[in-house]
Amino acid sequence: MSYIQKPKAFHPALKKNKLGLTRRDYEGAMSTLCAGCGHDSITAAIIEACFKLELPAHRLAKVSGIGCSSKAPTYFLSRSHGFNSVHGRMPSITTGANLANRDLVYLGVSGDGDTASIGLSQFCHAMRRQLNMTYIVMNNGCYGLTKGQFSATNDKASPSKKGESNLFEAIDLAQIAIQLGAGFVGRSFSGDKAQLVPLIEAAMSYNGFAFLDVVSPCVTFNNHPASTKSYDYVRGHNAVLDKLDFVPPEEEIEIDYAEGTTSDVELHGGAKIRLHKLDTGYDPTDADQAINTIRERLNAGEVTTGLLYFDGREQDLHETLGTSERPLNTLPLGELCPGSEALEPINDRFR
Amino acid sequence: MQRATSPTDVDDPEYFHKVVDCQWACPAHTPVPEYIRLIAQRRFTDAYMLNWESNVFPGILGRVCDRPCEPACRRGRIEEKPVAICRLKRVAADYRDDISDRLPEIPKEGNGKRVALLGAGPASLTVARDLLPLGYACTLFDKDPKAGGLMRTNIPSFRLPENVLDEEVYRIVDFGVEPRFGEEVTSLKAILDDDYDAVFVGTGAPKGKDLNIEGRRECSDNIQIGISFLTSVAFGHVDTIGERVVVIGGGNTAMDCCRTALRIGGKDVRVTVRSPRKDMKASDWEIEEAEQEGIPIYDNHSPKAFVRENGKFKGVLFEVMRAEYDEDGKRTLVSTGEEVLFECDDVLMAIGQDNAFDWIERDLGVEFESWGMPLVDKTTMMSTLPGVFFGGDSAWGPENIIVAVAHGHQAAISIDLHCRGEDLVQSRPAPGHSLISQKMGIHEWAYENDYASTGRVDVPHEDLAKSLKDLKVEVELGYDDQLAFDEAERCLNCDVQTVFTGPLCIECDACMDICPIDCINFIENAAEPELRQNLRVPALNTDQALYVSPPLKTGRIMAKDEDMCVHCGLCAERCPTGAWDMQKFTYVKTQAAKPCQVNLDAYVQWSKAG
Numbered sequence: 001m002s003y004i005q006k007p008k009a010f011h012p013a014l015k016k017n018k019l020g021l022t023r024r025d026y027e028g029a030m031s032t033l034c035a036g037c038g039h040d041s042i043t044a045a046i047i048e049a050c051f052k053l054e055l056p057a058h059r060l061a062k063v064s065g066i067g068c069s070s071k072a073p074t075y076f077l078s079r080s081h082g083f084n085s086v087h088g089r090m091p092s093i094t095t096g097a098n099l100a101n102r103d104l105v106y107l108g109v110s111g112d113g114d115t116a117s118i119g120l121s122q123f124c125h126a127m128r129r130q131l132n133m134t135y136i137v138m139n140n141g142c143y144g145l146t147k148g149q150f151s152a153t154n155d156k157a158s159p160s161k162k163g164e165s166n167l168f169e170a171i172d173l174a175q176i177a178i179q180l181g182a183g184f185v186g187r188s189f190s191g192d193k194a195q196l197v198p199l200i201e202a203a204m205s206y207n208g209f210a211f212l213d214v215v216s217p218c219v220t221f222n223n224h225p226a227s228t229k230s231y232d233y234v235r236g237h238n239a240v241l242d243k244l245d246f247v248p249p250e251e252e253i254e255i256d257y258a259e260g261t262t263s264d265v266e267l268h269g270g271a272k273i274r275l276h277k278l279d280t281g282y283d284p285t286d287a288d289q290a291i292n293t294i295r296e297r298l299n300a301g302e303v304t305t306g307l308l309y310f311d312g313r314e315q316d317l318h319e320t321l322g323t324s325e326r327p328l329n330t331l332p333l334g335e336l337c338p339g340s341e342a343l344e345p346i347n348d349r350f351r
Numbered sequence: 352m353q354r355a356t357s358p359t360d361v362d363d364p365e366y367f368h369k370v371v372d373c374q375w376a377c378p379a380h381t382p383v384p385e386y387i388r389l390i391a392q393r394r395f396t397d398a399y400m401l402n403w404e405s406n407v408f409p410g411i412l413g414r415v416c417d418r419p420c421e422p423a424c425r426r427g428r429i430e431e432k433p434v435a436i437c438r439l440k441r442v443a444a445d446y447r448d449d450i451s452d453r454l455p456e457i458p459k460e461g462n463g464k465r466v467a468l469l470g471a472g473p474a475s476l477t478v479a480r481d482l483l484p485l486g487y488a489c490t491l492f493d494k495d496p497k498a499g500g501l502m503r504t505n506i507p508s509f510r511l512p513e514n515v516l517d518e519e520v521y522r523i524v525d526f527g528v529e530p531r532f533g534e535e536v537t538s539l540k541a542i543l544d545d546d547y548d549a550v551f552v553g554t555g556a557p558k559g560k561d562l563n564i565e566g567r568r569e570c571s572d573n574i575q576i577g578i579s580f581l582t583s584v585a586f587g588h589v590d591t592i593g594e595r596v597v598v599i600g601g602g603n604t605a606m607d608c609c610r611t612a613l614r615i616g617g618k619d620v621r622v623t624v625r626s627p628r629k630d631m632k633a634s635d636w637e638i639e640e641a642e643q644e645g646i647p648i649y650d651n652h653s654p655k656a657f658v659r660e661n662g663k664f665k666g667v668l669f670e671v672m673r674a675e676y677d678e679d680g681k682r683t684l685v686s687t688g689e690e691v692l693f694e695c696d697d698v699l700m701a702i703g704q705d706n707a708f709d710w711i712e713r714d715l716g717v718e719f720e721s722w723g724m725p726l727v728d729k730t731t732m733m734s735t736l737p738g739v740f741f742g743g744d745s746a747w748g749p750e751n752i753i754v755a756v757a758h759g760h761q762a763a764i765s766i767d768l769h770c771r772g773e774d775l776v777q778s779r780p781a782p783g784h785s786l787i788s789q790k791m792g793i794h795e796w797a798y799e800n801d802y803a804s805t806g807r808v809d810v811p812h813e814d815l816a817k818s819l820k821d822l823k824v825e826v827e828l829g830y831d832d833q834l835a836f837d838e839a840e841r842c843l844n845c846d847v848q849t850v851f852t853g854p855l856c857i858e859c860d861a862c863m864d865i866c867p868i869d870c871i872n873f874i875e876n877a878a879e880p881e882l883r884q885n886l887r888v889p890a891l892n893t894d895q896a897l898y899v900s901p902p903l904k905t906g907r908i909m910a911k912d913e914d915m916c917v918h919c920g921l922c923a924e925r926c927p928t929g930a931w932d933m934q935k936f937t938y939v940k941t942q943a944a945k946p947c948q949v950n951l952d953a954y955v956q957w958s959k960a961g
Contacts, residue, residue: 003794004919007802007867009429011888011915014869024867036859036927044864191858219859219927231857235905 006030023051028078032071036223038190038216039068039138043075045193046107046136049200050077053248061097061104065090065119068145068218069111069138088119091126094133095317101327102318105204106133113143116152116171123173127182127209132316134203134210135182137173138190140218141229148221157301158228161221174308175294177211178287183311184210185290187304189234190217195305201246202307207268207314215303228303239302241282241293247272268314275307284310355876356910358901361850364784367936369896370913371846373436376423378757380782380940381405383420383436384846385954388798390439391839393832398443400453400950405940406756407477407523408502410515413441414827415506417634417751425843428892429868429915432807434841438827442835444515455484455946457526462486464770467547468528469536472500473752474553474743476523477759478766483526484946485767490547491528494535495586498524501555501744502752504582505604507611508823539711539739549738549766552711552725553755556704556744562599566657570698573664574657577608577701584611584822593696594618597667599654600701601631606641608699613644614822621693623652623667625684627674640826644815649693653684658692666694704749724748731775732762740765763943780941783955789847789933790923796933798847800920802867803840810834844918848936851909853900855930858907862922862931863887868915871922876908886912 006027014022026047031040050060057079064070066087073082081104085093090108098106115123115137126135141154148161152171159165177185184206188196196214203210215234217223223230228237249270265273275284283289290309297304317323328336359366369375373383382401389398402409416437424433464487468475471493479489497503499520502511524530536542542550559576561567567574573593577600583589596617598609601624612620622641624631628650631638642648652669659665671689674682706724711717716736718726725734727741734741742758744750765775789797811828818824830838863871869887876882876899883890883897890897895914902908923931939951 004801004921006865006921007917007919008804009802009867009917011868011870012429013888013891015888023869034927035925036857036861038859040864040925041860044860191860193860217859219857223857231859232904235858 017051017054019054019056021051023047026050026057026077028073028075031075033068034144034220036219037068038140038214038218039072040075041190041193042136042138042196042214042216043072045190045196045200047076048193048197049204052197052246053201053204055105055204059103059105060107061094062107062109063090063094063097064109065111065114067111067114067143068140069109069216070114072138073107073109088114088117088122090114090119091122091131091135095126095129095131098131098133098317099323101329102132102323103327106131107204108133108135110135110137112137112139112141112151112153112173116173120171124176124180127177127180127211129317130181130183130208130315130320132208132318134200134206134212136200136212136214138216139173139213139229140216140222141170141227142218142222144218144221148218154222155228159226161224161227163226172294172298174211174213174304175291177213178290178309181209182211182309183208183314184307185309186211186307187213187215189215189238189303189305191231191235192238192305195240195243198244198246199307202244202267202271202273205246205267205269205271208311208316228301234303237302239297239304240278241280241304241306241308242278242284243276244307245274245276247274265310265312273307273310282306284308285312354878356879356882356897356899356908358908359896359898361898364782364938366896367786367848368784368938370848371936371938372423372425373420373434374846374938376419377406378419378754379406379760380938382846382937382939382951382954384842384844385937386443387434387436387439387839387842388844390442391799391836395443395446396448396450396453397950399447400450401954402440402443403450404942404948404951406753407480407759408473408519408752408756409440410444410519411502411511412753413437413439413444414515415502415511416440416753419753425845425915425917426841429917430806435807435810435838438810438830439835439839442830442832445829446832453950454522455944455949457483458486460486461488464488464548465490465546466766467492467542467545467550469542469550469552470500470554470743470745471495471498471532472553472555472743472755473502474745474755474759474762475500475551476520477756478551478553478742478763479528480523480526481760481763481943481947482766483523483528484944487766487770489528490531491524492531492534492536494533495582496533498530498532500553501578504585505578505607507581507584507607509610509614509818509826510607512823512825537710539717540715543715543739548770549740551762551766552734552739552741552745553743553759554707554745556706556749558705558707559700560703560705562654562700562702564654564656566659569659570657570664573696574698574700577604577699578704580699581607581611584615589615591616595695596620596697596699597693597695598622598699598701599667600624600703601626601633601648601650602701602703603633603637604704605699605701606633606637608701609641609646610644611822612697612699613646614819619695620646622646622648623654623669623693624648624650625653625672626682627651630674630682644819651684652691653686655690657698664696666692667698668692704744706745706748708745730761730779731765732758733765733769733775738769760940760942767943782941783937783939783952785937785955786848786850786934789920789935794924796847796920798844798933798935799840800844800847800918800933802843802917802919803837805837805841807841808834808838845916846936847918847920847933849898849911849916849918849920849922850932850934851898851900851911852930852932853903853909855928856900856903856909857928857930858903858905859927861925861927865921865925867919867921868917870912870914870916872910872912873903873907874910875906876902882910883912886910888912890914
């Protein structure tokens with residue numbers, strides 16, 4: 001937490017995107033989270049990703065629940081739409097907003113408490129429905145806002161800062177996401193922006209439910225030597241399954257890669273995910289392999305990161321339901337509310 | 352094999368000194384950010400004393416310094432206009448209280464050593480100020496009837512009022528020099544024969560350059576050398592000039608000449624410069640002031656002849672030039688063939704100054720370069736004749752007041768060492784410095800870390816009509832205390848350093864994410880040119896250092912580009928482990944006499960004591 005506002009001054013040579021904006025233009029208010037919080041780093045990665053995606057701020061809706069994580073949307077894209085909702089209810093608010101206006105980009109920010117405990121059912125159903133959104137969990141394994149009690153994602157082997165042991169197995173949100181049909185599932189680490197930024201870019205460009213589980217150390221309560229969600233532990237046990245670059249539509253990355261070492265996956269809007277082959281031989285389009293690998297590595301005490309699962313079909317809820325092509329706020333009133341003459345035949349069908 | 356950039360040695364005081372751009376650029380290394388903070392705290396007398404100890408003439412320099420600190424100021428790189436350091440210095444001088452009880456004590460009993468100081472300009476006066484408290488007997492010679500040198504003769508009183516000049520010059524004279532004013536030294540041998548223990552030559556560059564073109568001799572009644580003209584005006588020997596005046600030259604003397612002419616009868620005063628305007632030697636602000644007074648500047652005008660008609664002076668004939676640049680950007684001026692005649696009554700020639708050493712006998716042991724300049728040691732200021740020292744413009748040609756002061760300090764150290772029989776190089780005192788945490792609480796710093804986004808505050812000016820009527824009316828009124836405060840707040844506190852302790856770092860990225868200027872990087876090490884390119888914002892200004900840490904836990908390094916850092920302290924506020932800290936760096940050039948640096952020492956020591 002800081003008292004002064006971040007100076008408006010910026011480096012005169014700071015890069016601008018095609019909208020003429022710098023990274024600084026994607027910032028929000030000053031964070032009031034603890035110094036060194038992983039969430040602030042994820043915030044910075046979101047800012048970077050939105051800058052790179054050249055996203056106009058008014059095309060983004062940021063939605064969150066309750067918790068340290070859910071404060072974070074205040075700290076990025078201050079000129080976007082935002083809704084800081086009820087604990088665990090971010091998915092239903094986003095569902096409503098998305099159904100009303102499919103043209104916005106939806107970014108949900110939640111935490112391990114907000115998602116894995118109070119909001120678990122909402123989380124599951126949003127995925128099951130393939131709601132077109134990016135769902136980021138800032139996962140620190142504890143309730144930072146209420147003095148660091150274990151959350152449902154804290155590993156059983158990971159005791160509290162004062163040495164109290166954790167009695168329950170952890171919920172692995174990424175595994176649940178793959179099982180329940182999320183089309184894009186990734187895991188990353190707040191301390192690795194090189195991996196995190198392209199993952200966020202790809203997730204936000206994915207048409208369907210994109211889930212990112214981002215391990216984000218709580219410097220105040222869960223960054224102690226015995227924790228499995230500390231900076232040191234994650235760095236020491238990070239099993240990177242694959243590496244990716246995000247290539248925006250109509251753009252090529254200049255770096256040449258040796259033939260056969262990369263493969264491109266084209267997304268709905270023309271952007272590409274460029275996967276670099278690692279010797280893991282991991283194939284993110286195979287859900288069964290994904291779950292097996294995650295479990296194997298977990299048993300070995302490792303944290304799997306990278307693009308864990310990718311479903312190329314990219315079918316979202318609007319397609320499934322056959323809803324209006326246009327946002328409701330752009331429909332003429334007569335179309336939006338056709339009146340009792342139109343209601344009658346519908347009601348007749350149920351008589 | 353790729354070579355890595357070595358970690359920065361922050362124990363070397365020169366590393367952080369260089370980060371304080373203004374102080375580093377100041378020849379006397381005045382602790383600028385510290386006195387600006389004192390001004391913001393309304394501690395004007397303290398701010399004045401820090402200045403007086405380090406640059407001797409704060410009231411004078413606060414008006415007419417060449418201010419090398421301002422082009423160096425970091426603020427100028429971030430938002431174009433630097434902090435008005437020079438004008439803030441004037442504020443300290445304008446609003447200070449009586450300082451007589453804070454001046455060094457001059458011992459009643461001398462140390463028996465005698466020093467001759469030739470020329471009573473800023474260099475000699477500085478030597479006198481530094482040596483008198485040590486008990487030296489200083490004899491000060493000058494050909495003019497009053498002390499001050501070019502500060503008196505060449506700077507018009509509408510820029511530097513006489514009372515300001517007199518106070519700071521005569522404060523030193525009154526410390527007890529033996530004045531020999533109005534006495535031109537015509538032989539160094541004669542001085543040496545008088546058995547002085549040391550001689551300091553601070554005679555400046557007193558000879559205005561002349562232009563030997565057609566008609567020069569015939570028209571000499573209407574042509575004056577700029578600095579002689581200014582001197583005559585300063586001493587009241589000249590108080591009128593023709594209505595139409597042409598000034599030849601584009602330096603600061605030309606600007607002073609034209610503005611002086613405008614005040615003593617000139618109506619149509621114009622400045623002509625041989626080169627394109629952007630290559631003019633005068634400081635931007637002096638050109639600006641002249642233009643604001645309605646004086647036109649004709650660039651690319653090369654004087655060709657002085658013209659007479661019917662036995663009477665008619666004017667100056669100019670050849671209009673054009674600048675051409677070759678591939679390397681080297682300039683050549685070529686004639687366009689066009690010629691213009693500027694009719695006028697008087698011509699002032701301000702095309703440069705030369706040294707004059709015809710009074711130094713060449714068989715004394717003082718060796719000269721082929722172009723007539725003495726051989727002077729850059730560190731000790733001593734000539735090839737032990738005991739004879741040079742400083743100011745007479746050492747290496749025309750510079751400015753603050754350079755002369757810096758020379759004076761170094762010469763005084765050398766003279767003292769010489770008189771005590773010590774080695775002039777080995778025994779030179781090291782600078783004083785300290786580096787102390789400014790942390791007072793979780794979000795509390797002992798300095799104002801908030802960034803003031805205001806633009807440079809303009810200095811109020813006297814009404815133009817009024818100031819043009821009287822040569823003695825000062826054009827600039829100076830800041831009042833509120834304007835001074837607003838301007839002082841623009842200072843970025845570059846002396847409060849970002850100090851990084853690698854072993855404490857957990858590489859959480861918090862500092863990198865919060866830095867408004869994107870100057871902090873956690874990155875793979877590489878050779879410096881490559882490392883500079885790889886930063887978040889490439890560090891292309893190689894005049895500014897990279898602060899590089901030893902390898903961190905992940906094998907990466909922290910690399911900070913010092914170039915644009917606004918010293919807001921957010922990196923340290925966001926650091927969960929205290930790996931970053933904001934620490935005030937003090938640096939003081941040690942002088943010959945301790946009594947002349949009481950306040951400077953207190954500043955270093957007090958900072959040390961926290």
